[in-house]
Amino acid sequence: MTVVEPDRRERNGAMEVTDFALAQKITPAVIVDRPRALGRIALIDRIFHHLTRTAAIIVLIILGGVIVSLFRGALPAIKTFGFGFFTSQAWNPVNDNFGALPAMYGTIVTSIIAMLIAVPVGLGVATFLTELCPHPLRRPIGVAIELLAGIPSIIYGIWGLFVFAPFVQVHVQPALIAGFAGVPVLSNLFAGPPYGIGVLTASFILAIMVLPFIASISRDVFETVPTVLKEAATGIGCTTWEMMRHVVLPYSRVGVVGGVMLALGRALGETMAVTFVIGNAHKVSPSLLAPGTTISATIANEFTEAVGDIYTSALIELGLILFLITFMVLAMARYMLMRLERTSA
Amino acid sequence: MMSKFFTRAALATAALAIWANAASALDISGAGATFPYPIYAKWAESYKKETGNGLNYQSIGSGGGVKQIKARTVAFGASDQPMKAADLDAAGLTQWPQVIGGIVPVINLEGVAPGALVLDGPTLAKIFLGEILTWDDAAIKKLNPKLKLATATIVVVHRADGSGTTFNFTNYLSKVSADWKSKVGESSAVEWPVGIGAKGNEGVANNVANTKGAIGYVEYAYAKQNKLTFTKLVNKDGKIVSPATESFQAAASAAKWAPTEGFYEILTDEPGAKTWPITAATFILLPKQPQDEAATTEALKFFSWAFANGGKAAEELDYIPMPKTVVELIKKNWADVKGAGGKSLAP
Numbered sequence: 267m268t269v270v271e272p273d274r275r276e277r278n279g280a281m282e283v284t285d286f287a288l289a290q291k292i293t294p295a296v297i298v299d300r301p302r303a304l305g306r307i308a309l310i311d312r313i314f315h316h317l318t319r320t321a322a323i324i325v326l327i328i329l330g331g332v333i334v335s336l337f338r339g340a341l342p343a344i345k346t347f348g349f350g351f352f353t354s355q356a357w358n359p360v361n362d363n364f365g366a367l368p369a370m371y372g373t374i375v376t377s378i379i380a381m382l383i384a385v386p387v388g389l390g391v392a393t394f395l396t397e398l399c400p401h402p403l404r405r406p407i408g409v410a411i412e413l414l415a416g417i418p419s420i421i422y423g424i425w426g427l428f429v430f431a432p433f434v435q436v437h438v439q440p441a442l443i444a445g446f447a448g449v450p451v452l453s454n455l456f457a458g459p460p461y462g463i464g465v466l467t468a469s470f471i472l473a474i475m476v477l478p479f480i481a482s483i484s485r486d487v488f489e490t491v492p493t494v495l496k497e498a499a500t501g502i503g504c505t506t507w508e509m510m511r512h513v514v515l516p517y518s519r520v521g522v523v524g525g526v527m528l529a530l531g532r533a534l535g536e537t538m539a540v541t542f543v544i545g546n547a548h549k550v551s552p553s554l555l556a557p558g559t560t561i562s563a564t565i566a567n568e569f570t571e572a573v574g575d576i577y578t579s580a581l582i583e584l585g586l587i588l589f590l591i592t593f594m595v596l597a598m599a600r601y602m603l604m605r606l607e608r609t610s611a
Numbered sequence: 612m613m614s615k616f617f618t619r620a621a622l623a624t625a626a627l628a629i630w631a632n633a634a635s636a637l638d639i640s641g642a643g644a645t646f647p648y649p650i651y652a653k654w655a656e657s658y659k660k661e662t663g664n665g666l667n668y669q670s671i672g673s674g675g676g677v678k679q680i681k682a683r684t685v686a687f688g689a690s691d692q693p694m695k696a697a698d699l700d701a702a703g704l705t706q707w708p709q710v711i712g713g714i715v716p717v718i719n720l721e722g723v724a725p726g727a728l729v730l731d732g733p734t735l736a737k738i739f740l741g742e743i744l745t746w747d748d749a750a751i752k753k754l755n756p757k758l759k760l761a762t763a764t765i766v767v768v769h770r771a772d773g774s775g776t777t778f779n780f781t782n783y784l785s786k787v788s789a790d791w792k793s794k795v796g797e798s799s800a801v802e803w804p805v806g807i808g809a810k811g812n813e814g815v816a817n818n819v820a821n822t823k824g825a826i827g828y829v830e831y832a833y834a835k836q837n838k839l840t841f842t843k844l845v846n847k848d849g850k851i852v853s854p855a856t857e858s859f860q861a862a863a864s865a866a867k868w869a870p871t872e873g874f875y876e877i878l879t880d881e882p883g884a885k886t887w888p889i890t891a892a893t894f895i896l897l898p899k900q901p902q903d904e905a906a907t908t909e910a911l912k913f914f915s916w917a918f919a920n921g922g923k924a925a926e927e928l929d930y931i932p933m934p935k936t937v938v939e940l941i942k943k944n945w946a947d948v949k950g951a952g953g954k955s956l957a958p
Contacts, residue, residue, distance in 0.1 A: 356802065357802055358802035359773075359798045359799070359800045359801060359802070360795065360796035360797065360798045360801055360802070361796070427814065427817060427818075428817065431821065432821050435821065459764060459766065461766065461807055461822060462821055462822065463807060463809075463818065464807075541771070541810055542810060542814065545807040545808060545809075546771030546807070546808030546809070546810070547803070547806070547807060547808055548802065557806075557807040557808065559808075563771075566772075567771045567772040567773070567808075567810060568772060568773045568800055570672030570674060570675050570772070570773065571672045571673055571674045571675075571772065571773025571799045571800065572674055572773060572800075573673075573674045573677070573692075573798075573799065
């Protein structure tokens with residue numbers, strides 16, 4: 267018996283599909299009740315339609331449920347602190363006085379620094395893999411990068427604390443402190459005793475964690491660029507850099523932005539690895555070497571032992587804020603993609 | 612052939628389900644503090660071997676333990692921070708201390724051996740307040756006249772996660788320093804004036820070990836097993852003491868345990884010449900009039916067994932068993948736990 271290939275079915279129009287499906291069933295000896303068979307097929311189609319629609323609706327219900335329960339949980343804190351929650355640096359479980367500024371600051375700053383490191387490196391890796399790497403090496407390097415994405419974040423955290431932080435403390439931070447000592451703004455950014463752990467170390471770890479997302483997605487979209495375009499660019503005398511800059515990137519920018527946003531989403535929400543190496547201090551420090559905290563690290567650290575309604579509620583409000591930050595980042599990404607599509611069209 | 616396989620698989624699943632049900636019928640459920648989890652787990656293993664009854668303990672944290680027992684979703688709750696008598700009454704719970712541990716300051720100072728440095732409460736408080744900034748400060752020198760102390764900066768390391776260890780440590784600092792009490796206070800998590808936060812005992816230990824000039828605080832068991840540089844402390848009687856089983860037990864014996872107050876007692880800054888000043892008990896919470904009498908009876912049996920047979924296992928893990936006199940008081944107090952007919956459920 268021949269099997270109907272799914273892609274072929276899609277390519278045919280609706281009527282053709284049913285006829286085609288019927289043709290499979292008709293044997294010369296049997297006369298088929300055509301309307302009944304068609305009715306059955308229509309029923310199956312309807313059931314399938316409802317199933318997929320239910321799946322989509324369930325996602326919306328879950329999302330709505332999360333927002334509603336976060337908001338309800340955060341309500342006591344919202345009532346107590348109001349807008350001051352966003353601007354206060356206090357985090358005092360003894361007096362029940364809480365503010366989200368240090369955690370919000372830490373979340374955003376670590377993610378931005380991580381992206382500043384990971385985006386250029388990730389695009390570099392993708393370029394090397396698609397254009398410059400000798401063919402036998404492409405697959406092993408590609409797989410190695412994808413394996414990086416599969417390492418659980420707790421492993422990054424432990425590695426960060428036991429191996430990376432001591433290395434940064436001895437070799438990187440003293441050099442940064444000494445190197446920028448006389449420079450006006452940078453001396454403040456890289457000031458203070460080298461603890462090893464801190465905002466900068468957490469950003470490094472985050473960069474390593476999101477790198478595989480950017481690298482492998484960019485590689486995939488770079489590969490969709492038609493060879494004709496690249497050959498044309500090379501033909502008129504472009505260097506590899508010029509070809510990437512003026513042909514490959516403009517062609518694949520929508521996919522690249524998507525990969526970067528996925529990575530940013532992961533960086534914003536990352537918990538365990540950051541908790542281990544950020545220093546967990548509820549302070550906004552001008553120095554990147556000083557300990558700080560992030561929203562998810564604070565929640566992970568303190569939720570289990572949080573006693574009292576306001577304390578718990580303040581932690582839930584932090585969760586709500588993280589939700590809003592992530593939502594805004596995604597909305598911005600959508601908007602950017604829309605504008606890109608419009609300008610290229 | 613396929614159908615045969617499926618029949619077998621179904622039979623096996625059914626058998627497994629029946630077995631699991633039979634096994635869980637007598638399992639005691641508990642939830643709470645992470646600090647006593649290793650010893651509860653070890654007791655549970657031995658108890659299961661002897662009686663066939665298991666213990667399902669979820670170490671979700673003291674706060675979680677209190678919430679769970681208040682909601683009666685478990686047979687007992689466990690907390691490092693005792694509940695006050697009024698709160699116990701309101702929730703219909705009884706409470707007792709199950710096992711003791713010690714908290715020790717650990718340091719990383721070149722040329723200073725474990726136990727060589729002596730600190731006292733007010734100095735410790737000033738260090739954690741950020742008022743004493745270097746190791747050659749006059750206050751530290753005065754306590755250690757023979758020790759050569761360099762001008763190294765002090766790096767304070769504290770717990771980032773809410774923890775019973777922090778509660779007992781800050782409780783001690785509040786008792787010995789009025790400044791600490793008014794500026795910071797006591798809780799399982801506080802607003803630390805200085806320092807870096809690390810996750811768990813292992814995080815604090817590792818950060819102290821990696822950072823020159825660091826000081827932190829960890830569970831005694833952790834300091835001992837990892838051979839960290841601990842300090843001696845000056846206790847309430849003005850004596851210099853080392854952290855050890857005897858000095859923790861001295862604290863437990865010196866405490867005035869009051870059964871009517873739900874044994875509410877925090878073992879910091881207790882009197883006595885041998886007493887270690889930062890000792891901590893961890894508590895069990897149980898409903899006085901349980902809905903599930905069988906579960907509560909089983910839980911009481913388990914803790915009774917632990918008091919009688921668990922001492923050695925506790926010492927192996929560097930926990931300190933409760934002194935015998937206190938155990939007697941606790942067992943007497945179990946008469947309060949009553950079933951529907953008013954009959955005591957104590958074993």
